[in-house]
Amino acid sequence: MKCRRCKAPAVIDVRRHNAAFCSDCFLHHCREQVRRAIHEFSMFGPEDRILVAVSGGKDSLALWHLLGALGYSADGLYIGLGIGGYSEESEVRTRAFATEHGLALQVISLPEDHGYDVETAAQRTRRSPCGACGLSKRHLFNRAALDGGYDVVATGHNLDDEAAVLLGNTLRWETDYLARQHPALPAGRGFARKIKPLYRLGEREMAAYCVLEKIDYQVDECPMAAGNRHLGYKETLNELERRSPGSKAAFLFGFLDRMLPLLDPAAHAEAADVHPCTECGEPTTGDVCAFCRLRERAATA
């Protein structure tokens, strides 16, 4: 197996591209995919300040690394979720990465700064742990971006993540969620722009990137996520990919090319009835936003 670009011995094959790469050319391939993602969706301009949502896992650390490798400067934000040893190890790796690369990192702790952890919040609000976690992270990343004067929040969602979310939303034809499944969600009243520069790279590619760049990441999956529906959709897509390589990317990219434009009106209609939360000022359709309601119930007693 030879590298498609330079004919040296290959170290990784990317079946979707029907190609294999040596180490250097694979890293080049990853950078090119991110460059292309940023360019195709005009994710940010030269003046924009970028905040990377970092979890300590392969995707977010690789994203932070890749933005640097492409010459962009970005600060990081880590949110400690209070999930025992898993959270502790994730934070250690995140801090070590920031120190090693001389990057600015802000750390927020759900238990220390907001008085609850994900498991408690899930139990007390009868949400799934992933639901409580996602709500908390979306809110806190957005608030940190606005407070810190950042224009853009970048997250490490990769091709596998995005395709799995797309499959879930498609199986239920949640047209309002589908309309917002955009690699670059524009800023709105009270919302920073949100971008997903890794949407062209698969899970396996991100793990290989970290190994080849010697990035020490949290390998364990979050123990709260086991058996959730998102992982089921990933399995389904992996099975389809085994039967027909390239189908996962065709699913996501075909959606972005041909379906998202048809959904645009739905995306715009949705921003209509929003006003500031009476507690935190974040936009909400009710009086108090979902995050403040969750924190109220999770941190009490």
Place this chain on the structure above:
Amino acid sequence: MKCRRCKAPAVIDVRRHNAAFCSDCFLHHCREQVRRAIHEFSMFGPEDRILVAVSGGKDSLALWHLLGALGYSADGLYIGLGIGGYSEESEVRTRAFATEHGLALQVISLPEDHGYDVETAAQRTRRSPCGACGLSKRHLFNRAALDGGYDVVATGHNLDDEAAVLLGNTLRWETDYLARQHPALPAGRGFARKIKPLYRLGEREMAAYCVLEKIDYQVDECPMAAGNRHLGYKETLNELERRSPGSKAAFLFGFLDRMLPLLDPAAHAEAADVHPCTECGEPTTGDVCAFCRLRERAATA
């Protein structure tokens, strides 16, 4: 397990509806689903003449039976595909059903009337057998409807069929195919209306309907279809259904409710550049339609 409607002992459960039925109430349930399908999509009016595409399998025989049970009169058309014993047995069962119920049946034979069978057509045109078969059937059903003065061609596509086709088209975001995946495709220049009155009933329900109504159908699957992509999509959906009952129906019905309206413009744009085939007069975008080209190549030599 008791019947949801009359509390008698149940003979079948329909997990999607979280219900079980006795024999009579199950048959009532099937008729109601078809009645609702016909009504919701205004499939035909009292004056319309209906031609049912009959294969001898459970779905098309049940459809023919159900239309009669609902008081509609419909003639049948069987197309012999020349697939050895499978085709022979299918024809025997179709003829027996028509005779038993005093229904008018027209029979066309691909080998005798058009000089080819499905397997030869597939080999000589380098199509899949299912591709060659589908093309032949669509053309011949439509022509028979127009020649015979029928307004509507009714096919036995059930919920499982429609959901599997939808999954395939969705995974590739074939927006033009998606726009035409309608339970009642309106008539166009040179095309009869096409309706799918069974789209609300699953495969298992159709088999049970035949058993309870003592309809003797061809139980074997077509030997040419083994391993095709459509069956793979059915497996995928069955797996999703096992994990989350009702997801198959939610996928298909959600599409019809919320996505099909967004795709309407694509459906209309598509009818633009069509004119009569120089051989058979059927609408085509080229000079000679795909069926006449297939027959020319398959029947020669």
